[in-house]
Structure formats: C-alpha cells, structure tokens
Amino acid sequence: MQKDKKLIVYDIFFLIISLYFALLLRFDFSIPPEYMIFLKLSIIPVVVITLIFNKIFNLYNSIWKYASVEELVSIVYSVSLANLIFIIYSYLINYKFLENRYYRFPYTVHIIFWILSVLALGGIRFIYRLSEDSKGEYKSSKDKRLLIVGAGDASAMLIREIKKHKNFNYNIIGLIDDDRSKKKKLINGIKVLGGRDQIQRICREANIEEIIIAMPSADIKTKRKIINICKTTKCKLKTLPGIYEMIDGNVSISKLRDVNIEDLLGREEVKLNNENINRYIKGKVIVVTGGGGSIGSELCRQIARFEPKLLLIFDIYENNVYDVQMELNYKYPKLNKKIIIGSIRDVDRLTDIFEKYRPQVVFHAAAHKHVPLMENNPAEAVKNNIIGTYNVLKCCNKFNVEKFVQISTDKAVNPTNVMGASKRFCEIMVQAFDEASKTEYVAVRFGNVLGSNGSVIPLFKKQIAHGGPVTVTHPEINRFFMTIPEAAQLVIQAGAIAHGGEIFVLDMGKPVKIVDLAKDLITLSGYEPGVDIKIKYTGLRPGEKLYEELLMNEVALTSTEHDKIFVEKPNKIDINFVEKSIEDFKKVVNGDKEQIIKLIEEKVPTYKRKKYQKDE
Structure with missing residues (x-):
C-alpha cells in the first residue's frame, strides 16, 4: 500500500512535468503568458482525469517488480483516454475563466504530452523492474x-x-x-x-x-x-x-x-475417442472391482471424467479405497459414488451388490498378481483369481450387465507360473461366458505398469534410498512397461470398441531391460551405477520368465480403430468346460499344492512349469 501511494505521487509529478515540457517544446521554450494561465487551470483536471483512468486500468494494483508489456499497454490506454477527455475539457470548460477569450492547447501539445506521459509513467515502472532484477542477479559462490x-x-x-x-x-x-x-x-x-x-x-x-x-x-x-x-x-x-x-x-x-523414470519410458498422451466412451459410460452404473489398487484406482479416476450415473468402488482393502474416495471427493465433488468393502470370493456379497445397484458395466481389476507369492500359494491364486473372477462373471450374466472388462496380463501368454496361468484361465472363462450370455465379455492384456504396487520401480527406489545394492534377477531379463494412466485409458477405450469375446492387446512399445531401468533410476537419483550404488544379480525367481510375451504365438493380432489397441480373434469355448473346471478347482483348492498345480496344467494347456521349479 505504501508503494502504491508513492507511485501515485510519482505519477502526479511526471504528469505535471510532461505537460509543462509539452508546452515548452511546442513554443520553442518560450510559453506565451495566456498558455501559462491555461496550464495552471489544466494541471489539476489533467492529473485527476489521468489518475482515474490509471485506477480503472489497475495500474495501482500491479506489483512494481512484475511490470510487464501488458502494463505498458494499460498505460497507453489510460493516457490516451485521459488526453481525449482533456481535449473535450479544453473546449467546454475553460472558456469562462479567460474573460471570454478562448484558448486551448494546440493539438501538437496533446500529442507531445501523450508521448511524454507514456514514456514517464511507463519508464518509472520499468526502471523499478530493472532495479529489482539487478538486485536478484547477485549470486554467491554457494549458488x-x-x-x-x-x-x-x-x-x-x-x-x-x-x-x-x-x-x-x-x-x-x-x-x-x-x-x-x-x-x-x-x-x-x-x-x-x-x-x-x-x-x-x-x-x-x-x-x-x-x-x-x-x-x-x-x-x-x-x-x-x-x-x-x-x-x-x-x-x-x-x-x-x-x-x-x-x-x-x-x-x-x-x-x-x-x-523420473516415467519421463524416460513414458509415451505420447493417449488420444481417446470420447464419443465412444461416453456412449457406454456416461449416465451408467459402473463397478470397478479392486478399485483401491494401482490400476483399479486409476480406472476410477478416468471413469469419473465421463460422468457415470453411479460409480461403485469395490475392494477388500479399506485403506487403499479410502484414499481413492478422498481423492475423488476433492477432484470430482459432484461424482455420485459408493465405496463397497467386500471380496470377490464372497458370492453372496457380490449377489447382494449386483441385485441392489444393477450395474451396467463392470471393470474387473481385483486379483492377486505377485508371481513369486502365488507360486508358493497356488490355492490363493485359484480362490481369488479363478473362482473370484467366476463369481463376478456369473453375477454379470445373472443381472444382465451390458459389458464386462477383464484386466489381464502379458504373463497369461504361454504362462510359466501359477499367477499367469490363473489369469489365462480367466481369459478362457471370459470367452466362454461371452458365448453363453447376452453380456459382452472382453479381456484386456498388457504388461507391467510403472509405479504400480509391487512393481520394480518402488522397490528400486527404496533400495537406492538405503544406499543399495539394487537387486536385479538376471542381466538379460526384460519387460514391457506403460504408465498407469495410459493403461487405464486404453482399457476404457478397449471396452468402447468391444463386441464381446475379444482379448485386446495393448501396444506396449519396446521391451526394456530391467538392469537398464535400475541404472537409469540410480543415475536420476544423482548416483553413479556400480560406483555409488551397486547392482546385484540374484537369479530368476520361481516361475519367472526371462522375456515376456504379449500375444499367443499361434494367433495373429488384428488392428482396431485405435492405433494402440490390437485384438485376438475370439475363440469359442464351451461354458460347460468352465463350469466343470470350477467344480474341479473347488474340490482341490484346500488340498495338496502339487495337486492344485497339476489341475492348473490340465485346465490351461499353454501353462508349462519350468523344470527347475520345485515345491518348498
């Protein structure tokens, strides 16, 4: 406020000086007495009129050190309008004060005054800015x-x-x-x-x-x-x-x-066909199972943009889903949503939810996904990934859901581990249910997601923070990666173009060596790989592939209307095979581990256990 008052004083001073010098220049530094009288009569009106316009154009609300070209333009407008009013004033007001003798400033005085005023008012602001900038230019040796x-x-x-x-x-x-x-x-x-x-x-x-x-x-x-x-x-x-x-x-x-690593591995922003997505999401009741997880939560964020009638966020783990709820409350306060705590293993809970809310679209992201953990706990993979998914599929059929979208994985392709095999059987069930139901059932397959829960990125960051070593299983191991938002957007887009029975495969780009990923993270953290932070090779884990595949080798992919989404030709699978398999799984799920794995081998022909795998 003190600086604003000082600026007004400067403006008054320079306006008076500008008007006086305009007369001096016009009359070759010899101002006639009658014009000096007119000058005295004009000073207060000119200053008042100009200050009013300066206020209108916010010249006293600006901060001096941020004076800019925009402020200079405002000064030009203010001085121009003030001069115009002053010209009108000189014609209509001052006549009576000069004993019926009519005097006015020549037009050249107004032009000169306009130029000097702009230079003066603009000059003091930019001089201040330069002085402020020069103050900030001093840099110490510590900078x-x-x-x-x-x-x-x-x-x-x-x-x-x-x-x-x-x-x-x-x-x-x-x-x-x-x-x-x-x-x-x-x-x-x-x-x-x-x-x-x-x-x-x-x-x-x-x-x-x-x-x-x-x-x-x-x-x-x-x-x-x-x-x-x-x-x-x-x-x-x-x-x-x-x-x-x-x-x-x-x-x-x-x-x-x-x-961050996403800057190195990320790709161009996904271009969505919003019209197609709106058609099947806007105004609909949507369920996202596993809505508190990495992919599930991002699906909720993306779906919220398309104004569903109701978004049901279903998850067994209340802490994660609570965080999603708070985020959506802030970003989408008008979003109609409900948080539902429950497990896909509980068929009665699922039935109650589907009966009460009658969802039209289901995104199924709930699953166990950690390869080594599922390798040692195959019964849990069967209970959750296979039987749990079956429960959701059955509810979709029973309550006439329009569309079901299964989140699958590249590990389902020619699987060498229990987790991948369980997800492959989910794909089989999706195609079987599509044949037997009015609901459109589809699966979307993609690789690793950067920064997702349990991925290598958070692990590497923790190891770097502790000073290393960063552990990599094998120097040649590689994986496909995409960002969480990209994966979620493409899943939603795939759902829009689905007709039922398809397995969509997302364009993951080129595979990335995990050791290169580790080196990049070490470098981006300000350390030198192998010097400040060591890299330690620990050997492949049970069920782990050296290279991941995104499609079945024997099946060719077909392009779709979206350049990052491809589709496998739907396979016809008998629903009776699925029903019989589920009964078989239920019989062995609480039994011997080896018995469970052998049944998985029987039900998923492409599943090949690695020779070195042994029960613990």
Whole structure:
C-alpha cells in the first residue's frame, strides 16, 4: 500500500512535468503568458482525469517488480483516454475563466504530452523492474550452477522468477536450444550457448551442477532424447511437466519436479475417442472391482471424467479405497459414488451388490498378481483369481450387465507360473461366458505398469534410498512397461470398441531391460551405477520368465480403430468346460499344492512349469 501511494505521487509529478515540457517544446521554450494561465487551470483536471483512468486500468494494483508489456499497454490506454477527455475539457470548460477569450492547447501539445506521459509513467515502472532484477542477479559462490534446456516462453518465465527470488539459489550459466537462429542471443540477460550436442561439453567446462528441462510443449520422444543426453552429465535433473499435465496450463518454477523414470519410458498422451466412451459410460452404473489398487484406482479416476450415473468402488482393502474416495471427493465433488468393502470370493456379497445397484458395466481389476507369492500359494491364486473372477462373471450374466472388462496380463501368454496361468484361465472363462450370455465379455492384456504396487520401480527406489545394492534377477531379463494412466485409458477405450469375446492387446512399445531401468533410476537419483550404488544379480525367481510375451504365438493380432489397441480373434469355448473346471478347482483348492498345480496344467494347456521349479 505504501508503494502504491508513492507511485501515485510519482505519477502526479511526471504528469505535471510532461505537460509543462509539452508546452515548452511546442513554443520553442518560450510559453506565451495566456498558455501559462491555461496550464495552471489544466494541471489539476489533467492529473485527476489521468489518475482515474490509471485506477480503472489497475495500474495501482500491479506489483512494481512484475511490470510487464501488458502494463505498458494499460498505460497507453489510460493516457490516451485521459488526453481525449482533456481535449473535450479544453473546449467546454475553460472558456469562462479567460474573460471570454478562448484558448486551448494546440493539438501538437496533446500529442507531445501523450508521448511524454507514456514514456514517464511507463519508464518509472520499468526502471523499478530493472532495479529489482539487478538486485536478484547477485549470486554467491554457494549458488548452484544451472543450465536451462529450452529457450522459449517457459524458460523466459523461469529466468525471471529465479532472478527475483534469491531463495532459489541458482546461478544461471546459459541456455540450450537447437534453433540456430537463437545462438548467442540473450533471453532476459542469459545467453543461448548452443544446441543439445553442446550439453555435455558445457556441463563439463562450466561445472554445471543442475539442469532444468523447460520444454513443456515438447513431445515425449524429444524430451526423452534430451534427458538421455543430460543423464550422462551426472548433473541433477529437473523438468517442467508437459502442458497437458498442468491443470491450469501455467508455467512456473513451482511446477518443477525431478526427472523420473516415467519421463524416460513414458509415451505420447493417449488420444481417446470420447464419443465412444461416453456412449457406454456416461449416465451408467459402473463397478470397478479392486478399485483401491494401482490400476483399479486409476480406472476410477478416468471413469469419473465421463460422468457415470453411479460409480461403485469395490475392494477388500479399506485403506487403499479410502484414499481413492478422498481423492475423488476433492477432484470430482459432484461424482455420485459408493465405496463397497467386500471380496470377490464372497458370492453372496457380490449377489447382494449386483441385485441392489444393477450395474451396467463392470471393470474387473481385483486379483492377486505377485508371481513369486502365488507360486508358493497356488490355492490363493485359484480362490481369488479363478473362482473370484467366476463369481463376478456369473453375477454379470445373472443381472444382465451390458459389458464386462477383464484386466489381464502379458504373463497369461504361454504362462510359466501359477499367477499367469490363473489369469489365462480367466481369459478362457471370459470367452466362454461371452458365448453363453447376452453380456459382452472382453479381456484386456498388457504388461507391467510403472509405479504400480509391487512393481520394480518402488522397490528400486527404496533400495537406492538405503544406499543399495539394487537387486536385479538376471542381466538379460526384460519387460514391457506403460504408465498407469495410459493403461487405464486404453482399457476404457478397449471396452468402447468391444463386441464381446475379444482379448485386446495393448501396444506396449519396446521391451526394456530391467538392469537398464535400475541404472537409469540410480543415475536420476544423482548416483553413479556400480560406483555409488551397486547392482546385484540374484537369479530368476520361481516361475519367472526371462522375456515376456504379449500375444499367443499361434494367433495373429488384428488392428482396431485405435492405433494402440490390437485384438485376438475370439475363440469359442464351451461354458460347460468352465463350469466343470470350477467344480474341479473347488474340490482341490484346500488340498495338496502339487495337486492344485497339476489341475492348473490340465485346465490351461499353454501353462508349462519350468523344470527347475520345485515345491518348498
């Protein structure tokens, strides 16, 4: 408030000086006496009129150190309108004060006054801004030496913020941009030093400690290439999220975050056919089983965007589903939802829910998914993954659900473990029920999800935080990866294009070596792999494949209307086979472990136990 008052005083002073100098320049520094009288009569009206317009254009609500081109435009508007009113004033008001002698300022005085006023009012604001910027330019030897990649609008904004706020503790050494026309040019006083091919040399020669990648509008492929170069410098890496990730679209240093593994492995944002999705979700009652898990919770977030009539979030673990509830309460306060605690093993509980709410679409994400744990506990895999899924399928048929979408896995393809075999049998059941029911039953198969519960990423991060070693089962083991939002979006999209009986296969891109993943995480954490953090090979675990497959080898995939979704030709499977198999599973599920595994082998022909596997 004190600075606003001071600014008003400065404006009054410079307006008076500008008007006086306008007359001096117009009359060659010899102002006629009658114009001096008119000047005295005009000073107060001119100042008052201009201050009123300055207030209208918020020139006293702005913070000095953030004075910008927009404020200069406001000054031009304010002074222009004030001059126009002053011209009208000179015609209509002052006549009676001059003994019926009519005087007015020549038009050239108004033009000169307009120019001087804009320069004066704009000048004091920008002089203040320059003085504030210069205050922030002092950097101590303790400030981190910073290189910014990108020389666009985002970088310009970051530079301004860093200069204004000493607490950021950055000394900006330069900018990197592949646009050759920008080389050696200055952006807010910082020079563009070269293109991406110069990053390693500049970091080495200028002792760069931190790199900020300020390219929010760049595509994933470009960002990944830049990050791969930057990570070889051993500098700390930060980045701005992509424009589509920022809710308000504003670029700010507060949005900076550490570069993570998703930046290296993530792909372009999924383009959804919202019209198709709306058709089967909007205004419908939707159930998500396993709604508190990694995939289930993301399905709930994505489904909420399409305005279902009611979203039922079903899960056995109340802590996770509570977190999802709180998040949805905040992000989608108008969403009609209910949290239901229960197990898919409990057929009576499922029946009550389906009878009460009559769901139209079911996304089935509830499952045991940990390969080694299920290898040692096959009965639980059968109870939950097979019999539990059967219970859901039966309820969908009984209560005339329109569409059922099963979350499957690449481990169901030619499975070598109990978990994968149990999920493969779920796919068999889906296709059998589709043949026997009016409900459209489909399965969606994809690989590992980055950051999901139990995935290698959280494990590696914990191991790095403890100083290592990072454990990898085999130097050649690889996996397909996608992000949680991408997986959930493609599952929903697959459901939109399904007609029943299909097994959809998501485009997972290229497989990634787990050891490369570990090295990248170590590097992104600021350490050198093998030096600061060791990598230890522990050997393949029971049931674990060296390479995962996404499709049955003998079945060709067909493309769909979505470029990231493919489909296997539906197989006709007799529902009687499924019913008989479920009875057989129920008979052995509480018995001998070897007996259970042999029955799984019988029911899932593609399941091949590894020779080294032995019961514990």
